[in-house]
Amino acid sequence: MTYCLAIKLEEGLVFCSDSRTNAGPDQVDVYSKQHIFLDSEDRQMVLLSAGNLATTQAVVSRMGRDLAEHSSPNIHDMHYLSDVADYVGQISQEVQKKYAPDGPKSGFNPKASFILGGQIKGSEPELFLIYPEGNHIQPSRRNPFFQIGETKYGKPILDRILEHETPHEIAMRCALVSMDSTIRSSATVGPPIEIMYLKRDQFGGPAKSYSLTRNDPYLVKLRETWNQNLLQAFSELPSMAEMFEGD
Template sequence: MTYCLAINVNKGMVFASDSRTNAGVDYVASHSKMFNFIYPNNRSIYILTSGSLATSQSVINRITTDLEDTEASFNLLKAKHLHEVADYVGELSQAQQTKYEGAMKKSNMSAESSFIVGGQIKGQDCEIFHVYPQGNYIKASIETPYLQIGENKYGKPILDRIIAPNTTLEDAARCALVSLDSTIRSNISVGPPIEMAIHTYNDFDGPYYNTYSVNSTFYKSLQKQWNEGLKRAFKRLPRFEWEKEKS
């Protein structure tokens, strides 16, 4: 499995993803699920993937090929609006799934993939989209300014408590790391390293990008402080009536 998320706040966007692709006992593989297409002073586009690795790799390959082909009818550089990119990713994904549909069905397997497409084209707003395996897509709302794909439930409560449009980019980034860390702790099919990209609104020189392994000093310190902070918060919770009587 996978867990990827994107957060869109007033100050910019945060993209984060885990790297586990196979959590079998004998074979734990790690693979990047984040693809950044940065064109300084023009546009920054971020794509996160979950689901069939074959489908998502072929979509990314096709995106790259189209970018090299100046005669392509569409590519990331020709998009006038970001929703056109979401549409394009949905079409590539559907084409790939349809190609292998028969063979996959015979093996009782699925070639479905989900994507988060986000970014900013100069002169426009930051936007994030969730592209479904069926190829259609939704945009994040102002009320819930984040999107998740893959194992999304474990890490959702902290996003619901912290993330709002006026959250700082740094807090959004910390919240993304906490959300991923909680998921990694509770589900063996999601694993480090964690990749993170932070895009500042109207900054087209490329994102702040980092990879956090289990041995990363910052990630270890964040894990430790969050765990201790949660335990402190837990200890302060109200006592039941009979505990008060006892003490």
């Protein structure tokens, strides 16, 4: 499993992903699921991936090869990020069909999901969730984030905190809390945590990008403080005695 999330803010885009891959409990590995394409002067793109590792690697490697060979299409030539999302979905479908022409079989599922985010000069920053079937959606202002993989444990905190206008520092902190809670609850999601902020209209410059190991000092402090604060928040809830007294 995997847990990736991306947030579309007024200020820019935030990406966060874990690094655990497993094919059964005896084959657990560390792989980055955050693929950065093009740090060029007119476009920036990040692709997060979840699902079958062979499929996601094939998709990413094909994107890189098309770019290197100046094939058409390639991510450097496209004018719209939605075309890039389409292109990722098409490659994903091709790869899946190559290995499972009749769909997933017992014990083998080639499906993969992606989140594509970025900005092409002249357009707004955009975010796309690309389904295993190759089609894609964009987030709403009210629900400005996408998740793929092991999404449920870490969703409630995102629902409570994130809005389109949230400052990027708060959104990044919220993503880390969501990721850390998921790591705590699911053995299929694990560190290092990769987190990145792509600021709107800032092309060519290096993005803020961090890889946090389990014992990263900030992460440890965040985890401990969150645990303490949550216990405190819980202890201050109204007592159920009030409820019982009413009877």
